Amino acid sequence: MTADVDVLIVGAGLSGVGAARHLQDSLPDASFAILEAREAIGGTWDLFRYPGVRSDSDMQTLGYRFRPWTDEKSIADGHKILEYVRDTAAETGIDRHIRFGHRVVRAEWSSAESRWTVTAEHGTQSVTLTSRFLYTCTGYYRYDEGYTPDFAGTERFRGQIVHPQHWPADLDYSGKKVVVIGSGATAVTLVPSMADDAAHVTMLQRSPTYIASLPAKDPIANTLRRALGNRIAYPISRWKNIAVSVGVYQASQRLPRLVKAILRRSQQRRLPTGYDIDTHLTPRYNPWDQRLCLVPNGDLFRAIRHGKASIATDRIATFTEAGLALESGAELEADIVVTATGLNLLVCGGIELSVDGAPVSFPNTLAYKGMMLSDVPNFVFTIGYTNASWTLKADLVAEYFCRLYARMAERGQSVFVAVNDDPALETRPLLDFEAGYVQRGVAQFPRAGSRAPWQLGMSYFHDLVSLRHGRLDDAAMRFSA
Known part of the structure; x- marks a missing residue:
């Protein structure tokens, strides 16, 4: 059976467009499509229309690693961020791969065929696609209702x-x-x-x-951009702001007074x-x-x-x-x-997953490196940092997946799956954060483990080493042809 695409991305917001761009740049021979439930690109930045909607992180770190943020405002207005995401999708033709108005309701993995069969609602119709890999970029809250x-x-x-x-x-x-x-x-x-x-x-x-x-x-970012140009100034400003945000977080943890x-x-x-x-x-x-x-x-x-x-x-x-x-x-x-x-949390956009006919219960799975599910093959999800810009983690997840895909292609492998064989591993909530919206909904999410690789890291520098440069083989990861 031939898949419709190699990689099926769910969600055309900041994470989904970024994932597609990483695929284009790193894996030009891989085919992909994006299914988006709404009728527009932008996700959060298209949904929220209240007065003053803006970023709550600086755009040097909320922006993509591969595309400079060039507006003077670092704490940016929502319409500017939406424009940035849409321009990113348009400049390399990512927007031509998006199927709008397709809300994914179900995804079924077949080990016999090494394929995902994905069902989406498109108006009154049911649409089915197949893919070798399923990559969800749906965020973690419900778009159809907030919390009241x-x-x-x-x-x-x-x-x-x-x-x-x-x-x-x-x-x-x-x-x-x-x-x-x-x-x-x-x-x-x-x-x-x-x-x-x-x-x-x-x-x-x-x-x-x-x-x-x-x-x-x-x-500092604006001065550097005028002096050095966007391409040189952006990574300098980005690293400066990453260092500052990490420093503030660490100081808050160690020197709260x-x-x-x-x-x-x-x-x-x-x-x-x-x-x-x-x-x-x-x-x-x-x-x-x-x-x-x-x-x-x-x-x-x-x-x-x-x-x-x-x-x-x-x-x-x-x-x-x-x-x-x-x-x-x-x-x-x-x-x-x-x-x-506040918000209502929702796991993977509410998609029902099954593996060889058995439904996947998210709370009964473990999150591998905060981006895959135990015993669920060829599946990746994106959850950003709670203590830094979302896109910092989304970029690393995309880079890791591209490295994994290329490694499998070199070795003639088609399936990966994370497996926990450690009976002594203790579990804990995936999101260790005291915010009310997290506490209300975290029980429906996968669990984290007490040690690597089953922890959802909140340290960008640690993830930078482990996801961008670390080993792809470990005791928990299984590969097969």
Whole structure:
């Protein structure tokens, strides 16, 4: 049986387009196709349309290793990132390999044929393709719905309730009182973006998040680009920012009191004198136990200083006709409530996997090097870092897969599968991160192991060595013709 393609990629977002480009560059003889459930390239950056949507990492590291980011803004607006992904897909013809409106629902591996048979829904039709390798770049959250807690009294509220994942194109918040529920990256983006037009914007949080101000434009990167040109300056800026992000993370883990003090001093300089930082901006956990939020040029702090925005740290008792009653007894008036309350996780885009007719239960599998599943042949998935830019890991996964593919082709092999033969191996959650959206959904994911190669590494430098340059043969990996 001949496969339709050698490699079938699922998802045409940042990871999927990047994976396709790596395939083109490293394996020009390998055929591939991309199945995308939506009608457009871009994934996350095409989905989210709320005001001010932007990167929460610098674009020197969120951008691809192989394609320089050339815009002056390092903390970039969403439409610029979308343009970057689409241009990447167009410049080498990757976009011609994408089949839009194809939502993959099932993938079945046959050992007898050494093939995946993949079923996708395309409108009212069912479409079937076969491939030698299946490579999922679907991210890890649901695109069709975000997470909203079950708030009491929402039926009484006379205003409008909006989730950022489903932002109405015609929403008019000019001159209105807005309450944004949440304290993560989406909330700290929305509040200053809406503050100039709204009457007032309140960020209502149960507990604080660490928030750091970062210049929207990287002066070093822009100076290097003007002096040296994009091709030379980009890798220098990229490595500079990788080193800085790793350094901040390591300092947060080893010297949390110092990092807390630095963040606090930065906030004090940007906020009104006497602002209650302890209540509104000092979490109970240490920096980087959850993701650190970035605000470009301190825009959130500036909106607070000018009286256009405020933070309320409290719990919701109930919605009322005119807004929100809080457990402290305070009330917040609102015309619009934005529930920036997080995401719902989804493993591999909700695809049902089976191997030789046996369904694959993700929680009963182990993640090999954070990118393959135990006992599932010729399958790769992409999960980025929680403590650094997603694309840093996505690039390494793609490079590793290309190395693996080339090695198998040289030796006449067609199948790889990771197998755990160590009965003493202890397992743990794949994502060791305290964020609420992770804790709600991590049980549905594969498990990690207590030692290599079954750990999901969160160290870029470690992965750089092991995935870009490390051995492809180890005790857990099996190859066959």
